Amino acid sequence: MNERLEQVTVGEIVATDFRAAGVFERFGIDFCCGGRRSFADACRAAAADPGDVQRALSELPSTSTGDDDVTVWPLDRLIDHVVERHHAYVRSALPTITRYLTKLEGVHGVRHPELARVANYFDELSHEFEQHMMKEEQLLFPYIKSLEAVRQGKSTLPASPFGTVENPIRMMEREHRDAADELRLIRELTDGFKTPADGCTTYQICMTEFEHFERDLHRHVHLENNVLFPRAVALEQELGQRV
Numbered sequence: 001m002n003e004r005l006e007q008v009t010v011g012e013i014v015a016t017d018f019r020a021a022g023v024f025e026r027f028g029i030d031f032c033c034g035g036r037r038s039f040a041d042a043c044r045a046a047a048a049d050p051g052d053v054q055r056a057l058s059e060l061p062s063t064s065t066g067d068d069d070v071t072v073w074p075l076d077r078l079i080d081h082v083v084e085r086h087h088a089y090v091r092s093a094l095p096t097i098t099r100y101l102t103k104l105e106g107v108h109g110v111r112h113p114e115l116a117r118v119a120n121y122f123d124e125l126s127h128e129f130e131q132h133m134m135k136e137e138q139l140l141f142p143y144i145k146s147l148e149a150v151r152q153g154k155s156t157l158p159a160s161p162f163g164t165v166e167n168p169i170r171m172m173e174r175e176h177r178d179a180a181d182e183l184r185l186i187r188e189l190t191d192g193f194k195t196p197a198d199g200c201t202t203y204q205i206c207m208t209e210f211e212h213f214e215r216d217l218h219r220h221v222h223l224e225n226n227v228l229f230p231r232a233v234a235l236e237q238e239l240g241q242r243v
Contacts, residue, residue, distance in 0.1 A: 010035055011226030012071075015222075018219070025218065032220075036226065039053075070227050086219070091133070097122060097206065101119045108199070108203065118186050124182060132179070143162075148235070164233075193210045195207050
């Protein structure tokens with residue numbers, strides 16, 4: 001096995017080539033909340049053979065471009081991408097999945113009492129994540145954008161409303177873990193988002209929406225935890241040393 005790959009984190013691997021996310025998902029490797037684990041540790045935690053995972057990564061076609069490397073994007077561009085792609089998707093998906101669950105609980109709730117628990121967990125996730133995104137967009141992201149403006153020579157160092165940027169980042173990362181845990185419970189209750197034999201078309205559509213939501217959450221959290229947040233901390237420290 002490649003010794004350098006063994007030590008690099010899975011978050012770094014996905015950051016430089018986002019197609020690796022699909023490979024890690026196939027092997028059950030957590031690259032978002034667990035993105036700071038080394039490749040070797042992440043494979044071990046997922047009970048995945050490192051050699052098999054490495055071969056799958058090496059088989060990815062060489063079609064990526066330099067622009068795919070989000071680690072070199074300006075932070076304001078990265079934030080805009082998160083908000084316009086991931087936050088917008090979440091705001092669209094939350095009410096859609098909620099409507100499906102309400103319908104399913106009414107039609108299938110007697111035969112599938114687990115749907116009530118699924119709906120409760122998703123209601124908690126929805127409320128918490130709406131608040132989470134609002135805090136990012138109104139407080140954390142504008143401050144990080146102001147740091148990027150200073151780096152580009154367009155502004156002076158702003159006064160922080162929360163001490164170091166590490167303080168709100170710790171809170172955001174904790175909320176990311178909470179959302180991932182709630183979605184993991186939903187996955188367990190639905191046997192991996194499977195439609196039961198007596199499930200209707202709406203049931204199948206809802207489970208498919210859960211799969212899409214989980215996939216987007218993995219990429220969303222990865223971009224923040226493993227790319228945006230570490231770079232924001234490093235930039236704040238760099239700018240503070242210049243003063």
